[in-house]
Amino acid sequence: MEQVSQHADPHYDQEANKLGMWLFIFTELLLFGGLFIVYSIYRFLNPEAFQLGAHELNPTIGAINTIILLVSSMTIAMSTSSLQKKNKGLTVLLLEITIMLALVFLINKYFEWGVKFDHGIWPGSEHLINDMSRGEILFFGLYFVMTGLHALHIIVGMIIIIVALKRVQNGTVNENRSSLLDNAGLYWHLVDLIWIFLFPLFYLIH
Amino acid sequence: MQTATQIPHDVNYLDYKGKYKGIFGWIFSTDHKRIALLYMYSMMVMFVVGVALGLAMKLELIAPGQTIMGPQTYNSVFTVHGVIMIFMIVIPGLPAVFGNFMLPIMIGAKDVAFPKVNLLSWYFYVAGALLVIASVLFGNGTPDTGWTFYAPYSFKSGTNLLPAIFGAFILGFSSILTGLNFIVTIHRMRAPGMTWFKMPLFPWSLYGTAWIQLLATPVVGITLVLVALERIFGIGVFDPALGGDPVLYQHLFWIYSHPAVYVMILPAMGAISEIIPTFSQKHIFGYRAIIASTLAIAFVGYFVWGHHMFTSGMSGTAQYTFSVLTFLVAIPSAIKVFNWISTMHKGSINPEIPFLWAVSFIFVFMIGGFSGLVLGALATNVYVHDTAFVVAHFHFIVFGGVGFSFFGAIHYWFPKMFGRMYDKVWAKVGWAFFTVGFLTLYSPMFYLGMIGMPRRYYDYLPEFHAANILSSLGSWVMTFGLLIVVINLFRSAKNGAIAEINPWHGKTLEWTVASPPPVENFEEIPVYGEKDGPYEY
Numbered sequence: 001m002e003q004v005s006q007h008a009d010p011h012y013d014q015e016a017n018k019l020g021m022w023l024f025i026f027t028e029l030l031l032f033g034g035l036f037i038v039y040s041i042y043r044f045l046n047p048e049a050f051q052l053g054a055h056e057l058n059p060t061i062g063a064i065n066t067i068i069l070l071v072s073s074m075t076i077a078m079s080t081s082s083l084q085k086k087n088k089g090l091t092v093l094l095l096e097i098t099i100m101l102a103l104v105f106l107i108n109k110y111f112e113w114g115v116k117f118d119h120g121i122w123p124g125s126e127h128l129i130n131d132m133s134r135g136e137i138l139f140f141g142l143y144f145v146m147t148g149l150h151a152l153h154i155i156v157g158m159i160i161i162i163v164a165l166k167r168v169q170n171g172t173v174n175e176n177r178s179s180l181l182d183n184a185g186l187y188w189h190l191v192d193l194i195w196i197f198l199f200p201l202f203y204l205i206h
Numbered sequence: 207m208q209t210a211t212q213i214p215h216d217v218n219y220l221d222y223k224g225k226y227k228g229i230f231g232w233i234f235s236t237d238h239k240r241i242a243l244l245y246m247y248s249m250m251v252m253f254v255v256g257v258a259l260g261l262a263m264k265l266e267l268i269a270p271g272q273t274i275m276g277p278q279t280y281n282s283v284f285t286v287h288g289v290i291m292i293f294m295i296v297i298p299g300l301p302a303v304f305g306n307f308m309l310p311i312m313i314g315a316k317d318v319a320f321p322k323v324n325l326l327s328w329y330f331y332v333a334g335a336l337l338v339i340a341s342v343l344f345g346n347g348t349p350d351t352g353w354t355f356y357a358p359y360s361f362k363s364g365t366n367l368l369p370a371i372f373g374a375f376i377l378g379f380s381s382i383l384t385g386l387n388f389i390v391t392i393h394r395m396r397a398p399g400m401t402w403f404k405m406p407l408f409p410w411s412l413y414g415t416a417w418i419q420l421l422a423t424p425v426v427g428i429t430l431v432l433v434a435l436e437r438i439f440g441i442g443v444f445d446p447a448l449g450g451d452p453v454l455y456q457h458l459f460w461i462y463s464h465p466a467v468y469v470m471i472l473p474a475m476g477a478i479s480e481i482i483p484t485f486s487q488k489h490i491f492g493y494r495a496i497i498a499s500t501l502a503i504a505f506v507g508y509f510v511w512g513h514h515m516f517t518s519g520m521s522g523t524a525q526y527t528f529s530v531l532t533f534l535v536a537i538p539s540a541i542k543v544f545n546w547i548s549t550m551h552k553g554s555i556n557p558e559i560p561f562l563w564a565v566s567f568i569f570v571f572m573i574g575g576f577s578g579l580v581l582g583a584l585a586t587n588v589y590v591h592d593t594a595f596v597v598a599h600f601h602f603i604v605f606g607g608v609g610f611s612f613f614g615a616i617h618y619w620f621p622k623m624f625g626r627m628y629d630k631v632w633a634k635v636g637w638a639f640f641t642v643g644f645l646t647l648y649s650p651m652f653y654l655g656m657i658g659m660p661r662r663y664y665d666y667l668p669e670f671h672a673a674n675i676l677s678s679l680g681s682w683v684m685t686f687g688l689l690i691v692v693i694n695l696f697r698s699a700k701n702g703a704i705a706e707i708n709p710w711h712g713k714t715l716e717w718t719v720a721s722p723p724p725v726e727n728f729e730e731i732p733v734y735g736e737k738d739g740p741y742e743y
Contacts, residue, residue, distance in 0.1 A: 016319045023386045023420055030424035034458055036686075038432070038443055041454060124440035124742040134442075136447025141441030145432070 049135020228673025236321035242307035280664035288353025312395025337373030385419030399734030409449030462512035474611030486553030499538035532582035560649035563614030574602030595655020621705030636690030643684025
């Protein structure tokens with residue numbers, strides 16, 4: 001393994017930055033891994049209730065959001081390669097599209113949660129506790145925790161992308177120092193990947 | 207950014223005047239050595255609180271019935287004592303202080319891979335500590351669940367638990383960042399020619415530790431978040447009234463918290479593996495065996511969490527499996543002890559104070575380890591479960607293991623860190639009081655547990671009285687020793703005699719740089735040749 005990077009700036013080590021980001025992604029996967037374990041245990045214990053709960057969710061909105069995230073993953077990946085091709089304008093445009101898509105995802109999520117609230121379903125709500133089975137309480141508890149935590153990651157991802165965008169504009173992130181944008185992309189793919197698992201687990205398995 | 211200002215090589219890190227003045231030169235510093243000392247001083251503050259709470263518990267137990275506090279206060283005291291000692295002292299202890307200070311120097315680097323993240327991890331540490339303190343000072347009642355925050359009591363208890371839970375979460379995040387930083391540093395920044403098997407053993411132990419920090423901490427992180435959400439919204443996952451399972455909480459908690467024991471003990475073992483050969487004036491025996499056992503402990507440590515839950519409701523198969531796996535951990539631990547003893551064999555032993563701490567570490571670690579086998583075996587575990595025996599066992603491992611190693615390490619590296627030598631006579635007096643006090647404090651608790659005294663009670667039956675008096679006396683002797691040690695170090699950091707560059711004839715890289723080290727450690731990065739080894743540079 002190369003240990004000393006031969007670069008103009010001795011403090012910049014692209015390999016180290018990438019390795020650090022991958023390690024951080026491991027920790028995120030384990031964080032959600034804990035939740036997926038909880039989900040699978042309670043699904044195993046309450047199969048009927050989880051099916052009933054899934055019928056309450058709207059797979060169409062879920063599918064639209066899946067497509068939005070997949071496209072946003074594509075745009076951020078394209079922005080990284082356009083930065084390597086020194087096309088700063090296109091990079092900025094693609095990052096702006098990514099942020100817009102993330103925003104649309106959150107708006108959809110807001111309306112989705114809003115419908116649940118209108119139906120009297122939220123963690124600890126009277127309707128949930130009095131009228132529904134224990135399994136459904138768990139289903140909706142996990143639904144709100146997992147999609148909520150995921151939405152939080154979307155927001156964090158947006159902030160990182162906005163910072164990357166500013167840095168691309170003022171030139172501190174460029175084709176020779178692209179770690180920040182690369183890592184923002186990696187993080188965004190992670191957020192996307194987690195949604196790819198959440199979507200079938202909550203919306204599709206009936 | 208830093209390329210504009212050349213950092214002089216003849217200025218040590220303590221005297222260096224950077225961009226910021228006074229205290230800001232420390233709390234905004236990204237120098238790994240200054241961050242190490244920041245950690246050390248903040249830990250010391252928390253340690254004083256933790257020790258005071260421990261003393262208060264021992265004073266309460268000096269006589270049956272209510273002595274100085276009632277049951278509710280006692281519950282809060284052992285909870286806060288546990289949270290402080292586990293999350294703020296022993297988990298970050300050696301990695302954050304000696305890891306931060308020594309790792310870059312020992313592998314021939316100028317700093318860690320991400321200096322700013324390193325400073326951020328200290329900010330998280332302080333934020334977590336402040337949140338825990340806030341849970342004590344504000345709200346209706348101090349947390350009383352024990353440091354494990356077991357469900358369902360952790361969301362039924364009316365006390366001010368939320369800040370403490372978030373504090374523990376943030377402290378975990380701090381620990382993750384330290385681990386991440388160390389892994390990348392070790393992968394990317396070893397001196398040219400320093401291959402993996404030319405790396406000294408302390409960095410190796412930090413490497414194993416860092417992986418545990420990275421892979422186990424997120425699980426407890428999400429578990430604590432779930433408990434907090436359970437408290438705020440009532441999501442139901444751990445609440446039996448809403449269909450959840452509190453035993454699942456215990457599983458998720460111990461999946462992290464058992465490996466965390468190895469986060470505590472592995473760097474402690476690493477420091478001992480540096481001290482013993484230096485003062486035996488001999489090569490470490492079985493360099494590769496120690497590395498292999500380090501990685502084996504880190505690996506097997508993930509699969510033994512169930513031994514905390516033998517009475518919580520598990521299938522017989524799960525119980526046997528966890529019991530067998532627990533015994534497996536004893537093998538690599540025994541390999542290490544064997545290697546340390548073999549290193550001393552026929553060595554020319556120089557019984558300086560770090561060596562005394564190291565051998566007393568081996569002594570208390572053996573007692574702690576063997577009592578761990580008693581607890582790992584299913585039948586005896588059920589007999590002594592939740593008794594004072596368990597408390598004695600984990601204090602021998604966690605306080606005995608990490609504490610003795612920490613004091614060994616600070617006496618070993620003190621002349622390098624501060625450029626001054628402490629008073630060796632007082633250091634020995636402090637060590638003697640501490641060791642005698644430690645054994646007097648915790649040994650009776652093995653006996654008390656065997657005859658049936660439960661843990662976490664402010665009161666006990668009259669037949670437990672005599673041993674409890676002995677234990678409480680021990681706590682005073684130990685604290686007296688601790689005071690001598692700490693005061694001696696504090697005075698010497700300012701006024702001690704100027705230390706040589708290599709007072710112990712150590713063989714690793716930190717002994718080749720000035721004391722205290724210059725800001726960027728090395729004027730020229732060392733280059734390892736074919737014939738150099740971990741201890742032959």
